Amino acid sequence: xxxxxxxxxxxxxELGQAPTAMVIACCDARVDVSxxxxxxxxxxxxxxxxxxxxxxxxxxxxxxxxxxxxEFAALALxxxxxxxxxxxxxxxxxxxxxxxxxxxxxxxxxxxxLTLLDNLKVVETDIFAYGDEMAFEFAAIxxxxxxxxxxxxIKEPEEQGLLALxxxxxxxxxxxxxxxxxxxxxxxxxxxx
Ligand SMILES: [Zn+2]
Numbered sequence: 001x002x003x004x005x006x007x008x009x010x011x012x013x014e015l016g017q018a019p020t021a022m023v024i025a026c027c028d029a030r031v032d033v034s035x036x037x038x039x040x041x042x043x044x045x046x047x048x049x050x051x052x053x054x055x056x057x058x059x060x061x062x063x064x065x066x067x068x069x070x071e072f073a074a075l076a077l078x079x080x081x082x083x084x085x086x087x088x089x090x091x092x093x094x095x096x097x098x099x100x101x102x103x104x105x106x107x108x109x110x111x112x113x114l115t116l117l118d119n120l121k122v123v124e125t126d127i128f129a130y131g132d133e134m135a136f137e138f139a140a141i142x143x144x145x146x147x148x149x150x151x152x153x154i155k156e157p158e159e160q161g162l163l164a165l166x167x168x169x170x171x172x173x174x175x176x177x178x179x180x181x182x183x184x185x186x187x188x189x190x191x192x193x
Pocket of ligand 1: 026027028050051052087089090091092093
């Protein structure tokens with residue numbers, strides 16, 4: 001890819017990055033963020049972790065890789081958009097849903113990480129319309145958006161209209177993107193937004 005697009009990379013090296021959006025997605029190998037958005041190199045500031053989760057604002061914490069990336073995107077890059085991108089067949093969310101978390105050794109990193117899903121608010125109508133698995137994935141996206149708003153440097157620019165937060169769900173099989181409608185809290189086809 002670099003060989004065929006050398007000019008762009010040279011420009012990016014010289015001018016630095018100025019991404020249009022930050023995307024918080026899952027590590028899942030099937031969720032190729034640049035491909036999903038048909039994005040050119042330099043367009044997206046992408047953070048991937050298990051189950052596209054955001055921890056709460058904990059300034060006293062130690063090794064907050066996810067929070068560090070969010071801070072950089074908001075304060076240094078001043079991205080106008082942050083997208084939390086969930087996906088179908090998410091192993092992380094499903095492990096939690098099936099209670100696998102409880103079987104992970106107490107000190108396991110995944111087990112601790114997935115406790116971010118504790119108190120997840122799964123919406124009844126989502127279960128009815130999309131099934132249990134997807135309803136949990138939707139709830140995880142809503143939870144990450146709520147956690148993002150616990151960061152003062154996210155909440156303030158959002159209130160000032162300088163930053164917009166979005167929730168999207170990508171279906172692996174069909175390629176469909178569902179978008180979280182802020183007013184209703186429902187996930188609807190992106191084409192309807
Ligand atoms: Zn996943």
